[in-house]
């Protein structure tokens with residue numbers, strides 16, 4: 583291996599289909615056989631992938647894990663670096679969004695043979711001014727509570743089912759305070775909102791139609807009452823992968839802010855909890871260079 587490998591794989595050994603160090607080394611060997619010099623780094627704790635990506639410089643940085651690991655890498659990546667993805671998670675939303683193969687062998691080949699494109703990123707800013715970039719979506723209220731209910735162990739053994747079971751539990755056992763969502767001079771009240779940078783959600787469920795990832799806009803879908811997700815037309819629409827914005831009020835904007843008077847309303851970013859309201863969200867157009 584050269585002293586400065588041109589590719590770094592940052593892997594989360596705990597994500598869905600990840601194995602041990604050898605698992606990633608075997609796939610690194612596929613890349614090495616085609617002439618890439620590859621360094622494999624396994625994360626040791628949450629947020630470690632952000633530190634490793636920041637130290638990787640302007641190289642090809644391959645995130646091997648689920649959307650949580652991809653998000654951590656995106657939050658450390660130099661603007662000149664390129665992101666590659668080996669999808670090993672439960673939902674692999676960004677990989678789907680980019681049309682990448684979801685099997686590791688196919689994803690490796692795409693890293694070797696694929697092109698590069700630029701896609702938008704969302705940026706969430708909390709009340710203290712801390713920022714978090716997101717590739718797929720932010721969720722306010724209901725889905726953030728669901729994310730908070732699912733343990734890594736449940737995700738590992740039940741995969742997508744863990745979220746479905748938790749979603750019913752959260753829906754029936756919680757009250758959802760109203761949230762005020764503002765974009766420009768328009769204000770809306772909802773009890774659950776999704777602020778989407780891409781059109782897939784939680785796997786291959788759809789928030790909106792394709793093309794959002796490169797549109798320079800975020801799509802906000804407002805759910806006025808969380809119980810309306812059980813309305814037969816909405817529920818079956820979700821199950822049959824129809825875009826949720828067909829049934830719910832939604833709008834596109836470059837910037838959105840959300841607050842809730844007096845209540846603690848959690849926010850999830852790319853499937854991981856990240857603080858609570860008030861928070862603002864903006865799009866950073868074409869901010870991420872990625873293998874596609």
Ligand SMILES: Nc1ncnc2c1ncn2[C@@H]1O[C@H](COP(=O)(O)OP(=O)(O)OP(=O)(O)O)[C@@H](O)[C@H]1O
Pocket residue numbers: 594595596597598599625626627628629630646647648649650651652654670671672673674737853854
């Ligand atoms: N070595 C580690 N030990 C414990 N947790 C880790 C480690 N590395 C990363 N994590 C945390 O695990 C979380 C989940 O990781 P990731 O998204 O890759 O897998 P997943 O949960 O199986 O997939 P998905 O996001 O598709 O559900 C990340 O937010 C990250 O903070």
